[in-house]
Amino acid sequence: MPAPPKRTLLGFAIELAIYAALIAAYFFLVLRFLGDWLRSLFIEHRDLYAAVAISLMIGQAVALELVTNILATFLRLRKP
Amino acid sequence: MFFPISGLHLDPIYLICVGFVIGCLGGFFGVGGSFLTGPALFVTGMPMHFVVGTDLAHIVGKSIVAARTHRALGNIDLRLAGVMVVGTIVGSETGVQAIELLKKTAHVDLVVGIVSIVVFSFIALFSAFESWLTLRAGKDSKSDVGNPGPKQDAMVFDSVSKFIHGLRIPPCMSLPHSGIESISVWAILTVSFVGGIFSGFLGGGAGYIRMPSMVYVLGIPTHIAVGTDLFEIIISAGYGTVRHAMQGNVDILVALMMQTGAAVGAQIGANMTQYFSGPRIRLAFAPLPMLGAIAIAYKLITGNHQ
Numbered sequence: 022m023p024a025p026p027k028r029t030l031l032g033f034a035i036e037l038a039i040y041a042a043l044i045a046a047y048f049f050l051v052l053r054f055l056g057d058w059l060r061s062l063f064i065e066h067r068d069l070y071a072a073v074a075i076s077l078m079i080g081q082a083v084a085l086e087l088v089t090n091i092l093a094t095f096l097r098l099r100k101p
Numbered sequence: 102m103f104f105p106i107s108g109l110h111l112d113p114i115y116l117i118c119v120g121f122v123i124g125c126l127g128g129f130f131g132v133g134g135s136f137l138t139g140p141a142l143f144v145t146g147m148p149m150h151f152v153v154g155t156d157l158a159h160i161v162g163k164s165i166v167a168a169r170t171h172r173a174l175g176n177i178d179l180r181l182a183g184v185m186v187v188g189t190i191v192g193s194e195t196g197v198q199a200i201e202l203l204k205k206t207a208h209v210d211l212v213v214g215i216v217s218i219v220v221f222s223f224i225a226l227f228s229a230f231e232s233w234l235t236l237r238a239g240k241d242s243k244s245d246v247g248n249p250g251p252k253q254d255a256m257v258f259d260s261v262s263k264f265i266h267g268l269r270i271p272p273c274m275s276l277p278h279s280g281i282e283s284i285s286v287w288a289i290l291t292v293s294f295v296g297g298i299f300s301g302f303l304g305g306g307a308g309y310i311r312m313p314s315m316v317y318v319l320g321i322p323t324h325i326a327v328g329t330d331l332f333e334i335i336i337s338a339g340y341g342t343v344r345h346a347m348q349g350n351v352d353i354l355v356a357l358m359m360q361t362g363a364a365v366g367a368q369i370g371a372n373m374t375q376y377f378s379g380p381r382i383r384l385a386f387a388p389l390p391m392l393g394a395i396a397i398a399y400k401l402i403t404g405n406h407q
Contacts, residue, residue: 037365044361048113052102052354059353060105071346074158074353075339081357082162085364086169 036092043088107151107352115145120159120359124366128167129373130386131327132308133160133334136221136393138359143397147355149210153200154350157300160338162356163363168331170371176328178278181321184286185293185311185329189337192297197344200301214401220299221390221397224309229387231258231317235380262320279321292318293333300337301344308334309390316383323379331371 062070102113119141123134135156142152171177203209270285292314300307308330315326345351374382 040365044117048358048361051357056105056354063106063349067347067349070353071343071351074346074351074356075161075342077353078158078162078342078356078360079165079339081360082165082364085162085361086166086368089365089368 036089039092040089104352104354106354107147107155109145109147109352109355111145111147111355113358116355116358117362120163120362121366122362123159123359124163124167124363124368125370125373126366126389127160127163127308127331127363128170128367128370129327130308130370130382130389131167131171131312131330132386132389133157133164133338135160135307136217136309136390137396139217140393140396142355147352149213150200150204150348150350151352153213154342154345154348155352155356157338157345158342158351158353158356159359159363161335161342162360163367164331164334164338166364167367167371168328168335170368171328171331171374174324174328174371174375176324176374177332178276178321178325178329179332180274181276181279181289181315181319181325182329182333184274184289185296185333186336188290188293189297189300189307189311189333190340192294192299193301193337193341194297194344196298196301197341197348198301199298201348211401214397217397218394218401221309221394224313225387225389225391225394228313228383228390232380232384232387234258236384258317259320261318265318266320276321279325281320284319289319297337301341307337312386313383316379323382324374327374327382 059070059073062073103110119138123138123141126132126137127134133156138156138159139152142156143149147155168177200209200213203212265288266281266284268285268288269283270287272286273283274286274289275282276284292311296307296311296314299310311333312326312330315321315330316323321329342351346353377385
């Protein structure tokens with residue numbers, strides 16, 4: 022049975038808030054620690070940069086989907 | 102925030118919001134969303150070759166999330182996607198080589214911009230016209246709404262797809278999940294090759310070409326075209342990302358930032374397809390490429406591009 026709209030919206034808002042906090046922390050780490058390294062790869066080892074770039078993107082997509090699923094399950098927006 | 106790879110100062114909130122909007126639209130329409138992402142990055146002052154490559158990288162991540170949701174809804178035809186990947190990769194390589202050639206002649210912004218405007222405008226007008234006629238003719242079947250099994254669709258311009266189904270150029274294959282008894286593999290390869298050229302040349306997954314082509318040329322039901330296109334975009338945009346990154350056209354930090362918003366939006370968009378019929382999805386799709394065309398035209402006319 023679908024959750025009542027009010028509860029669903031509240032859950033979604035909480036999910037977004039937690040998600041935003043996690044993302045802000047994650048990006049601080051990524052930009053702080055990976056930014057310079059990625060730039061040097063971009064300039065000096067373009068092939069390696071390409072491999073790292075696609076790996077980061079796929080890894081982040083899978084990780085973000087897991088995070089959103091866990092948050093949604095935790096907030097009972099979706100069946101596990 | 103400073104992004105050291107492209108050397109630009111960009112607002113991260115803007116990037117996340119753009120990613121979220123594109124994620125919703127991409128999940129719903131089965132497109133990469135480059136017709137909006139491209140202009141959205143272009144207006145920040147990002148050079149066009151970075152726009153093309155970075156957009157592709159962001160699309161990979163978003164499509165993974167959306168395709169997994171569509172898979173759960175039964176909207177992916179794996180046999181069709183398997184054949185399309187081959188044509189798309191060959192086409193994408195051709196498109197990447199074309200843009201490299203244009204970079205040497207220093208007209209890349211103008212050529213890519215003009216081609217984008219023409220293609221986007223045609224798709225928008227045709228989709229609007231066809232879906233409006235279908236809805237007016239009362240062919241708006243509800244049988245494909247919320248149905249987890251084989252999907253059905255309605256359209257007024259089905260003569261092209263019937264002609265394509267009648268072509269018996271071997272080898273032929275059946276697509277039972279899409280309700281097609283027999284279709285030439287060459288027809289699928291041609292559609293995917295053309296889409297691949299646009300993907301490599303204009304950036305994005307070229308869903309704005311491929312999704313309508315799958316519906317109008319191959320006769321694939323809209324819901325399956327949306328899901329299958331997203332699945333196929335993962336492969337083709339992934340390949341395009343690697344090729345563009347090797348050419349120095351990808352700022353992966355910008356793409357990662359955009360993908361955080363897109364991950365949420367893509368799940369919302371993909372789930373929303375359950376509540377709309379094929380013609381309504383196509384009608385809602387129509388204005389989007391036109392918005393992209395208007396934004397690019399504005400930038401080219403004002404001359405504020407790098």
